[in-house]
Amino acid sequence: MKAKSGASLAAMPRYVQLATTLLNEIQAGKFPVGSLLPTEHVLCQQFGVSRFTVREAIKLLVQQGLVNRQPGVGTRVQANAPTGQYTQTMSGLTDLQQYAVETSLEITRHHIVEIDANLAKGLCASPGETWLEIEGLRYAPGQPLPFAWTRVHIAPRFRALKGLQSRMDQPLYVLIEQQFGCKIQVVHQEIKAVTLSNELARQLKVPPKSAGIWLQRRYMDTHDELVEQAINIHAADRFTYRESFRRDFVTLPGTLSSGKF
Amino acid sequence: MKAKSGASLAAMPRYVQLATTLLNEIQAGKFPVGSLLPTEHVLCQQFGVSRFTVREAIKLLVQQGLVNRQPGVGTRVQANAPTGQYTQTMSGLTDLQQYAVETSLEITRHHIVEIDANLAKGLCASPGETWLEIEGLRYAPGQPLPFAWTRVHIAPRFRALKGLQSRMDQPLYVLIEQQFGCKIQVVHQEIKAVTLSNELARQLKVPPKSAGIWLQRRYMDTHDELVEQAINIHAADRFTYRESFRRDFVTLPGTLSSGKF
């Protein structure tokens, strides 16, 4: 029904073309970050396609973190570039679980702490707030030596968390989700190498000055507010972080003239 | 049309129920790994739902890595547990790109090598095969000091790779994909901490015995065969690995009686 301009893009499914068009319009500033995209109904009329096609297109944008959707509200622009500033090509599953599954956390200490200026920065919190702080060691099953030291901070609104035991076999964030009905939507992770402090080397029972992996996870809820931050420090020889990425979704062409459609 | 058994699951969308049912049947051994699931058409009839519902259900299974699909062939069971053996909850985008984008690789050496027994193990190759080996240093833009040392091995069938320059601004796998028309479908990644060797510390210009990040990536094609393996070793203070996970798909309930459906 619509004349194809004769690009390689014309061979792609309509919903990819539509997603590309929308991406370009977002990047062109037609739909600024924070604004609402036209509703599905409007897009259907505007582009002369069915709702299915529109939804598939928007699904692509959601997958790339460009927009998010809320029933009863609409489709809100979240970013103007496909996550990570460039052609995002990979997606897939991860062994985020490798932690709490098949390992257990022995809690050595937990108490309410007042956030000082130092901590406040890392937690994006205000000094003076009172957070729940938990420290412990992680063990692999059947291993006598711990493979990681852990310190967790839990936001004030969840500090009344119940169900902490000296030995935890499930992730803390699951406990929080269950008790407070909140949903973890995003987890940010950072990994770097460190030289273990003497104190840590002692606790992990490795030689002083050993290398270690520092791994931080920040759990955010649906309003993008920090729920829990965990820092794990691992003895180098007892921990490898593994993950796999699968290329399973359509990659949108970079910038691209979309013609009429 | 179907009586609800009165579980909390009954409140979930049909396609989640269906996905759960299929998951349970896979785990029960009704559809062994490697076998084909019934076709969409059959599932429609069998469960009295439309193709849309069936496809949404299978989409969930695909997202969890349980099955893969091939047009003209069918839906093949790939695994019998949601990736990582337990409640798989996260999925999302990653900054796999952070490497080659905005950084450049200075190649110091590249040549064809014969694989010895030692290398063969890591590459899942046979001793005697001849692979392309590339070594170099990675620089961040504007930084005089390299932040990583890199060694790459490229499988025999791609060893005729052209286009290697002393300075590479795009990932090697992109070059391979372009020249040989192969598609990278899966990337496996491993990260661990190491103490830098004297030689490496010298090349990266950091003090001896410094901690470093060891990062390996294995790029697999659509036939799950190794195309490229890269090992990157980073000075601890010049590199942080960041990624984010977004929970954007429905989580299937763990094990669960599915009743009749």
Added chain:
DNA sequence: GAGTGGTCTAGACCACGAA
């Protein structure tokens, strides 16, 4: 040529959020 999954249409009902 028969059958597969991929794409697409034109409807429909629902829960939920905003006014």
Added chain:
DNA sequence: TCGTGGTCTAGACCACTCG
């Protein structure tokens, strides 16, 4: 109450694989 996105139906055509 009205409009949103989420779910769902019952069709359709296509490119592809396989026998």
